[in-house]
Amino acid sequence: MKTEEKRPSEDGTNLKNKYTTFRPYSMSRLLEYERCPQRFAFKYLQHLPEIQDNAGFQGQVIHEAIAKALKGEMWEDTLAELEFDDILDAKIKVLTALRYSKNLGNIVGIETKFAILDDGAITDFGDPDGFLRGIIDLLVESNDDLMIWDWKTGHSKPTKFQVFLYAWAVQKALKRPVSKVGYILLSSNDILEFDVSSEELEITERKLNKLVRTLEEDREFAARPGAHCSYCSYVSMCPLASLIESKDIPTVRNEREAVEVAKCIKVFEEKLKHYERALQGYVEGVETGKVKIDDNLWYGIKYSEVSKLNKNVDLNAMYRTLWEHSEDPTQIFKVENKVLQEKFPESFSVSKRKNFGFFTEGGDKND
Secondary structure (H helix, E strand, C coil): CCCCECCCCCCCCCCCCCCECCCCECHHHHHHHHHCHHHHHHHHHCCCCCCCCHHHHHHHHHHHHHHHHHCCCCCHHHHHHCCHHHHHHHHHHHHHHHHHHCCCCEEEEEEEEEEECCCCCECCCCCCCCCEEEEEEEEEEECCEEEEEEEECCCCCCCHHHHHHHHHHHHHHHCCCEEEEEEEECCCCEEEEEECCHHHHHHHHHHHHHHHHHHHHCCCCCCCCCHHHHCCCCHHHCCCHHHCCHHHCCCCCCHHHHHHHHHHHHHHHHHHHHHHHHHHHHHHHCCCCEEEEECCEEEEEEEEEEEEECCCCCHHHHHHHHHHCCCCCCCCCCCCHHHHHHHCHHHEEEEEEEEEEEEECCCCCCC
16 A cells, blocks of 8 residues: 655644555654654644653663674763763663563574565565564574563553564564564663464454554644643643643652652753753844744843953052941941942942843843
């Protein structure tokens, strides 16, 4: 079946009646749509860039290092792409993956790319007419059966759907039974494994077909708020942004979740610093020194006056003069620079300090 794609309007505001197919389907696309159709539309219809968080980047690097290690290639230099403080933890995860892989069976595939047509026949990974494609982290052979394993570097609980979908696709394509699927959780040094039954594969196929049918018939791509809103790259553009409340932010129910949230905060803090530096560099380079955020909000350079005592000024003499002319010389008081500047303006010089910040249209950014 030849795929047909009709792009939405350039501004992305009119998604209604825009029929689009998204073949070949992938696990990431299907889960993205199931999580939030609006987020899916931003990413795959409007092709807006997505901000990759630190955890996502770490996961990619660790997967690459594991693949190299399993192939007998040099892998430790791959981890040098990470922040220094993250390298040791990443190395432990790679070694954990290697330790588990020794006991899983005969490895027949590492980072195996696959793609199938509607009838289950194998096709090229990049075939635009493909129906489903994916990448299997580890394909293992035990007796006459195959087993599928996926590395997980984060703390969140993975969905069974992904590995069962891979099992369904591999079994259709290779006509060989897949007896077991699972996840190796590299953060908790644990393993999740599931026996594959014909009943569960039937459930998997029904869910896949329902997701595909719902996606291709969708005309609205309505937003679906949830915990994912807290890390969504497009939340500021979401039509429900004003309705997203604190309930949509992940809760902390145990120490593991507390550690995960704390790590996210550190990542966001560092990301914020990079964003601020990039934005400040831009506004410094434009003639106006500011950018318009919306109808009533700007971001730009703000100047504030700073008073500084001139060099070679005898501060003690100034204090004595104030004391002598005080109405109550016995009063002990603290002299502020503002008072000194009022009495001895010639001893101070005024300069402007440059800051960056938000200001409203009616406000003076130089206040």
